[in-house]
Amino acid sequence: METITENQKVKVAKxxxxxxxHVDLRDTTLACPVRDVMALASDKWSILIILYLGYFPVxxxxxxxxxxxxxxxxxxSERLKHLEGDGYLKRTMYPEVPVRVEYKLTDFGHxxxxxxxxxxxxxxxxxxCVISNRNRFQGVEA
Structure with missing residues (x-):
């Protein structure tokens, strides 16, 4: 297990x-740009889609x-549309019968x-470590 140094903690705090x-954290009406950008890109389905499109180019x-x-x-379908809209992936439709649609990561997605x-x-x-901590928290013997 790696140890976090005080210097690393100071860097993170900065x-x-x-x-x-610059944000008044007491004002709950402010839109959080981090949450706005990360909400879609960090859900479990989007992460898996992006990982698979990284491994399989198309x-x-x-x-x-x-x-x-x-x-x-x-x-x-919803996740692919949102990921395309945010610029993570590119959708290409080929005018064939039946229509062929392919998805691949953009440079931004990469x-x-x-x-x-x-x-x-x-x-x-x-x-x-997580499994051990989870079991200890739930009172399960390892």
Missing amino acids: KLKKMFG LRFNQIKKKVYGISNKVL SYLQKLIELTEWAEMHKE
Whole structure:
């Protein structure tokens, strides 16, 4: 397990101050730009869609649906539209019979994918710690 140094904590505190220092946190009517940008891109379905499109450069709707186990057609369609609207992915429709539609990450989507990979690596590295903490919290013997 890695140790967080005081210097790292100070750096994080400075970054958070820069992020939130100009906002009156008592005013709950203010729109949070972090929440606005991250809400869609960080939900469980969008993360999986982006990870799979990072691994498979081009996927069609049904291919994504098969890989993102458990997602409904409606939710997948909504997520793809939102991700396209925010610029994470590009949708290409080919005028064929039947119509062929493909999805791929944009350069912007690839930049977000890099951060997701860092987060998934962190999760993989710390999963045993999380499971142990969860079991201890729930009173389960390991």
